[in-house]
Amino acid sequence: MRAAQTFQRCVAGLDDAPLRAWKQLALKRDGASLADFHAFSSNPRLRGSAEADRLKGVEDHGAGLLSKEIRPDFQDRSRELWRRVDRCCLDRFPFISERTLRRKADAFERGPTGGEPWSAPTLDRGRREATAVLTLETLTNDAMDQLFYQDETLDGLFDDFALDPIVSGEERAVDFVGSEKEKLRTLRQWQRFLFPPREEGRQEDRGKKEFTIRLLERPAGAGRTYIGERAGRVDLFGPYTIRPSTDANRGVARSVPLVLDDRPQSVSAVNEDRNGWTGRLELRGGPLKLLYFVQLASVERPRQDGRVWTVRVEVPDFDRPELRPEGIFEITFDRPLPGVFPDLGSDE
Numbered sequence: 001m002r003a004a005q006t007f008q009r010c011v012a013g014l015d016d017a018p019l020r021a022w023k024q025l026a027l028k029r030d031g032a033s034l035a036d037f038h039a040f041s042s043n044p045r046l047r048g049s050a051e052a053d054r055l056k057g058v059e060d061h062g063a064g065l066l067s068k069e070i071r072p073d074f075q076d077r078s079r080e081l082w083r084r085v086d087r088c089c090l091d092r093f094p095f096i097s098e099r100t101l102r103r104k105a106d107a108f109e110r111g112p113t114g115g116e117p118w119s120a121p122t123l124d125r126g127r128r129e130a131t132a133v134l135t136l137e138t139l140t141n142d143a144m145d146q147l148f149y150q151d152e153t154l155d156g157l158f159d160d161f162a163l164d165p166i167v168s169g170e171e172r173a174v175d176f177v178g179s180e181k182e183k184l185r186t187l188r189q190w191q192r193f194l195f196p197p198r199e200e201g202r203q204e205d206r207g208k209k210e211f212t213i214r215l216l217e218r219p220a221g222a223g224r225t226y227i228g229e230r231a232g233r234v235d236l237f238g239p240y241t242i243r244p245s246t247d248a249n250r251g252v253a254r255s256v257p258l259v260l261d262d263r264p265q266s267v268s269a270v271n272e273d274r275n276g277w278t279g280r281l282e283l284r285g286g287p288l289k290l291l292y293f294v295q296l297a298s299v300e301r302p303r304q305d306g307r308v309w310t311v312r313v314e315v316p317d318f319d320r321p322e323l324r325p326e327g328i329f330e331i332t333f334d335r336p337l338p339g340v341f342p343d344l345g346s347d348e
Helices: 004-010 018-026 050-089 098-110 140-149 153-160 164-168 178-194 246-251 290-298
Strands: 118-124 129-138 210-215 231-234 255-256 266-273 277-285 308-314 327-332
Touching: 004 050, 018 050, 050 140, 050 153, 050 178, 098 255, 098 290, 129 290, 153 246, 153 277, 164 178, 210 246, 277 290, 290 308
Parallel strands: 129 277
Antiparallel strands: 118 129, 210 255, 210 327, 231 266, 266 277, 308 327
8 A cells, every 4th residue: 555655654764752753744854744644644545445544543643652752841841931921921912812802892892981991081172182092001022022033932942843733733633732722823923923034934023014004985883973074184193194085985095104112103083174173092002002903993803814904993073072983994914913812811
């Protein structure tokens, strides 16, 4: 049987040390590969064959041995990573649970009177400005640099244990990672979003990143007013202007730098009538606050593997606060924006 010869040739060249043998398979070294190791289970032509089922048991036994032998060393190493996360990052976006994100999204939906993370709106009557503030705590820049870039704890764990096939889900039979897979997958996705790898495998700093944003022609939600009915101009995170009366139906998008620092960022709706006013949504907090806001304000599931997000932006109305002007915006990133962690963070 050709599959038996392939499997035998593959395992014959494997190192006696389980971790080195696994890395030969995962990294396709010394003539070994996961495809050849799974010569029985991955071949659809062998399904239903009694002999293939018997030999698949040998394959499963080998995968189980690798998992069992490597797991203790992996767990010792991974504990150091999660201790580091506990010290620097826990309960700060993105190291919050999905439940925490949903709870904060509910408060965001209720608007500036809904309590934390909102602050009470402020009015500047002389300048005719109303400001609502969202405070969104995130990782600090120092924590990001240490966890994802300067410190090699995460890269070292992935490299030393050749984790990519397991964490990505490509490899299922050999699994010494267990319940940590989803957390590690999310952590790796954030690393690659913030520090995209160069082609040669080295990582570059955050550098210049941009996203595009456009106003969609969608009616306002219950108890709210379409932003274009109250404002002739919307300034997005700086001098990037959209005019609802013309740009929404034309699909005009603006390219906006993705600024990752502690400075406030804002969306301002400007009523340009004779007695006009400005309503401002101001984001405060850590350097990832805009990314936090995107997930907090999302009104539907992201598309294109997390590259395209549809978010609701509400600004205060200086003259008639009961109207709650809002716009639905589409934000597109050049790479998938990861989500929060499945079981990290406090739900208190």
